[in-house]
Amino acid sequence: MSTQGSIMNVFDRQAKRMQKDRVAKGYNEEEASVFDYIKDEFGYRLSDRICDIKRNFKTVVDLGCGRGHVTKHLYKDMVETIYQCDISPLMLEQASISPDVPTHKMVVDEEFLPFDESSIDLVVSNLSLHWVNNLPGCLAQIRHILKNDCALVGSMFGGDTLYQLRVSLQLAEIEREGGFAPHISPFTTVSDLGNLLNRAGFTMLTIDIDDVTITYPSMFELMQDLKGMGENNCSWSRKPMLHRDTMIAAGAIYKEMYGNDKGIPATFQVINFIGWKPDPSQPKPAQRGSGEVSLKDLHRVEDLTKQIKELKDEGGSSPQQVDRLKTAAEQLEKDIQKASKIRTEPENNGDEDPRKS
Structure with a gap:
């Protein structure tokens, strides 16, 4: 691993391009589409997240498009023009296009974006940015090419992706070879990604996680599928080969530690995110100290709910009980209204904000 200034040079981008070119031709006598199930x-x-945003985007960049996993689901009521970008010419050649939106294909490295400042309305990236060396610089470039009040919508593999495979390979190498080398790409975490997006200048962030577990017959089928996806390791520190004994031991450890009657599970953790380029028209948070309700008083809602339940369970219908129930209900309603009130200071003259988290 080497550094260039403050930028970590972790991945061999040329090796990644060659890996993607290779799988575009088909892997292990299978068509490339057989391995698209996760990215599809x-x-x-x-x-679907783009469809939830109440806006028609004029110009869209699908960054690291692969075989068109996002573009083929975009329609003219969502976008007007799409630019598909990928580092692999062969992968780009096979990429599916939108059925009714003009689509242009460009060979582009995610670390060097060729678009003009403030020329793009939406940047989309699906499971591609985890191979970028200079991720802060890439996010800064994306913000640079976006117009004001326009969005980056993407997904990345998270830190818990393939943790079962990582643990099994490390234990097997320690047992058979007395040490281990990294065989799986380093992944980012939710907190790190949020910090990077903030550092790049994005606002109104929305980040959530999807955990998908897929069962394979054995560790070897999992590794074959990873190669077929073009997701095999390309870090500079990777080992050129795995010894046969180590592989067999890793397969046995994987099955023993994580296996079940159906096979072995593999976890894919995906971080979904949306970030917006700042604009004066965007809603602003209220100033510090302007709140009317303290969070420490929220427990009163639960207390009042319990009081109402107790009154209902007491039975009877005396005037005193009716008054107590009515007073508690009124107070509960007031407290809920205060606690749920969110004060913002938009500068868009009351127009509806087109974003939807």
Whole structure:
């Protein structure tokens, strides 16, 4: 691992391009589409998030498009023009396009974006940015090319992805070879990604996690599928090969520690995120000290709910009980209204904000 200034040079980008070119031709006598199941699933989910945003985006960049996992789900009521970008020419050549939106293909490295400042309305990235060396610089470039009040919508593999495989390989190498080397790419965490997006200048962040577990017959089928997806390791510190004994031991450890009657589970943790380029028209948070309700008083809602339940359970209908129930209900309603009130100071003259988290 080497450094260039403050930028970590972790991945061999040329090796990653070659890996993607290789799988575009088909892997292990299977068509490339056979291995698209994870990227297709999250490509569809990403397009669904775009559909939830109440806006028609004029110019869209699908960054690291792969075989068109997102673009093929975009329609003219969502976007007007799409630019598909990928580092692999062969992968880009096979990429599916939108059925009714003009789509242009460009060979682009995610670390060097060729678009003009403030020229793009939406940038989409589906399970691609985890191979970028200079992720802070990439996010800064994306913010640079976006127009004001426009969005980056994306997904990345998270830190718990393939933790079962990572643990099994490390234990097997320690047992058979007396040490271990990294065989799985380092992934980012939710907190790190949030910090990076803030540092790049994005606002109104929305971040959530999807955990998907897929069962394979054995560790070897899992590793074959990872190669077929073009997701095999390309870090500079990777070992050129795995010894046969180590592989067999890792497969046995994987099955012993995590296996079940159906096979072995593999976890794919995906971090979904949305960030907006700042604009004066966006809602602003209220100033410090302007709140009317203290969070420490929220426990009163639960207390009042218990009081009402107790009154209902007492039975009878005396005037005193009716008055107590009525007073408690009125107080509960007031407290809920105060606690749920969120004060903002928008500068858009009352117009509806088009974003939807």
